[in-house]
Amino acid sequence: MQPTLLRKEVLERHALVLSFWLGFGLVGLALIKLGFSLGDPASILFGFALLIVGFVAHILINRIYSTNFTQNEIALGLFLYCLSLLVFVFSSIVDTGLDRSRFIAGTAGFLLIFVSVVFFMVTRFGLRKAFKFFDIIRKF
Numbered sequence: 001m002q003p004t005l006l007r008k009e010v011l012e013r014h015a016l017v018l019s020f021w022l023g024f025g026l027v028g029l030a031l032i033k034l035g036f037s038l039g040d041p042a043s044i045l046f047g048f049a050l051l052i053v054g055f056v057a058h059i060l061i062n063r064i065y066s067t068n069f070t071q072n073e074i075a076l077g078l079f080l081y082c083l084s085l086l087v088f089v090f091s092s093i094v095d096t097g098l099d100r101s102r103f104i105a106g107t108a109g110f111l112l113i114f115v116s117v118v119f120f121m122v123t124r125f126g127l128r129k130a131f132k133f134f135d136i137i138r139k140f
Contacts, residue, residue, distance in 0.1 A: 005065065005067065009065065012065075013061060013065045013067065016061050017058055017061055017073075020054055020057040020058065020061065021054050021058070023054075024050045024051065024053050024054030024057065025050075025051060025054050027047075027050055028046075028047040028048065028049075028050030028051040028053075028054065029047065029051075030047070031043045031044070031046050031047030031050065032044050032047035032048065032106075032109070033047075034047075035047060035102070035105065036102055036106070039099065039101070039102060041101045041102060041104065041105035042105075044102065044105035044106060044109060045105050045108065045109060047109070048108075048109030048110075048112055048113065049112075051109075051113060052112060052113060052116050055113075055116060055117070055120075056116075058073075059120060081110075081113065084110075085110055088106055088110065092106070118130070
């Protein structure tokens with residue numbers, strides 16, 4: 001059961017979440033872009049690591065304020081992850097100049113983000129409840 005936050009606490013939480021995501025997220029995305037441009041797999045992996053640090057910071061903020069991810073945060077995160085994964089897959093098919101090291105680093109980064117989210121869900125909600133989030137057949 002989540003406690004009801006006051007308007008001030010909601011704004012404080014929102015400001016904290018945005019500040020951490022602006023810091024870690026933008027720098028992480030810049031490193032990923034730089035790594036793909038220069039062909040440096042270490043920059044790509046470090047950029048993905050910064051995105052995971054931003055996710056962990058968001059989890060800690062939720063823990064401090066005794067809240068969960070909002071529906072809007074979940075929708076935005078899922079949309080951005082799926083969109084960037086589709087762009088990565090499409091560009092790796094179309095772009096003949098993408099070498100193996102950059103492809104492996106990008107694939108590893110997306111896999112690390114997926115594993116981090118699944119690990120969070122299993123440790124936070126347990127295996128059965130985490131599976132229920134994706135079990136849409138039972139709702140019919």
